[in-house]
Amino acid sequence: MTRAIPLEAVLVVAAALFCIGLFGALSRRNLVGVLMGVELMLNSVNINLVAFWRYLEPRFITGPTFAIFIITVAAAEAAVGLAMIIAIYRSWLTVNIDSVDSLKG
Amino acid sequence: MDLLIQIIFGLLSALIIGAAMMVVTVRNVIHAALWLIASFFGVAALYLTLEAEFIAVVQVLVYVGAISILVLFAIMLTRSSEGERLLTQHWWAAAIISLGLFGAVLLPTLVGHHWNLPLPTGPAGTPESLAGVEELGRGFVNEFLIQFEVAGILLTVALIGAIVIAFEERSRRRRVLTLSEEHILRQRQQATATAAQAALVTADAAD
Numbered sequence: 001m002t003r004a005i006p007l008e009a010v011l012v013v014a015a016a017l018f019c020i021g022l023f024g025a026l027s028r029r030n031l032v033g034v035l036m037g038v039e040l041m042l043n044s045v046n047i048n049l050v051a052f053w054r055y056l057e058p059r060f061i062t063g064p065t066f067a068i069f070i071i072t073v074a075a076a077e078a079a080v081g082l083a084m085i086i087a088i089y090r091s092w093l094t095v096n097i098d099s100v101d102s103l104k105g
Numbered sequence: 106m107d108l109l110i111q112i113i114f115g116l117l118s119a120l121i122i123g124a125a126m127m128v129v130t131v132r133n134v135i136h137a138a139l140w141l142i143a144s145f146f147g148v149a150a151l152y153l154t155l156e157a158e159f160i161a162v163v164q165v166l167v168y169v170g171a172i173s174i175l176v177l178f179a180i181m182l183t184r185s186s187e188g189e190r191l192l193t194q195h196w197w198a199a200a201i202i203s204l205g206l207f208g209a210v211l212l213p214t215l216v217g218h219h220w221n222l223p224l225p226t227g228p229a230g231t232p233e234s235l236a237g238v239e240e241l242g243r244g245f246v247n248e249f250l251i252q253f254e255v256a257g258i259l260l261t262v263a264l265i266g267a268i269v270i271a272f273e274e275r276s277r278r279r280r281v282l283t284l285s286e287e288h289i290l291r292q293r294q295q296a297t298a299t300a301a302q303a304a305l306v307t308a309d310a311a312d
Contacts, residue, residue: 002233008215010155012215013118017144020122022202024129027192028191029193040144051155053157059234059236060236063157065249065252067157068241075172077263078175086270098193
């Protein structure tokens with residue numbers, strides 16, 4: 001596996017996924033779409049961690065441990081974020097980010 | 106064998122990147138969520154090719170099983186009427202930022218950097234010794250005990266917080282119509298509409 005695919009290939013795939021997720025999080029109008037972009041970014045970071053573990057330190061478990069912690073944080077973030085989206089929808093009756101601007105100066 | 110792995114890796118990368126592109130560009134939010142599930146599956150398969158089986162299973166369980174269902178439920182509960190525009194006004198700035206980050210920062214760094222990879226030990230063809238689930242479990246109760254506990258507390262707090270944020274008092278709750286009530290309402294609206302039309306027609310005839 002490590003001979004067939006260079007580390008750079010995996011990292012480039014993860015970087016592309018991160019940039020697509022960043023674009024989605026910054027530009028989608030729907031709040032759920034923004035959250036989906038954030039999930040894509042967290043996924044790309046996880047790919048990086050697992051790849052570095054596999055190529056650099058395959059005998060230690062630090063990489064998978066980090067990946068599992070990030071999955072935990074992503075689950076917590078998704079739960080709280082979607083609860084906030086539902087609360088926002090209840091009071092504003094919309095989930096478009098440019099209509100929810102009452103904190104704007 | 107190497108060629109097979111490379112082909113599988115190429116297909117998986119195409120699946121991940123293509124599905125992610127569909128997630129950020131497709132108009133229907135439910136379709137975006139389904140493409141997100143496809144992307145998660147691709148990432149899980151990529152973990153399998155990286156020989157991290159446990160992470161792959163966790164990915165399928167947590168991301169595909171829990172988070173995407175949560176996203177789909179949020180979409181269904183918020184009945185989004187997105188309007189005609191899919192992206193925000195300044196989407197081009199976001200595109201420039203992400204394309205610039207990829208093309209100008211990440212790609213040159215990743216390709217230009219010399220990675221100090223350790224050489225495989227032992228005779229060629231023998232499988233490397235990888236840290237597996239057993240070491241992971243031992244790590245969680247020895248080295249990473251504090252972090253493990255903190256993660257547990259984080260999950261509990263997030264669960265309570267999600268319930269508190271999404272909770273609505275009974276007095277403020279809007280009544281949701283059942284299907285039969287909605288049907289009756291629609292029939293009544295149609296009846297009034299046809300009556301109004303009939304009145305209009307008779308008025309026209311009188312003229």
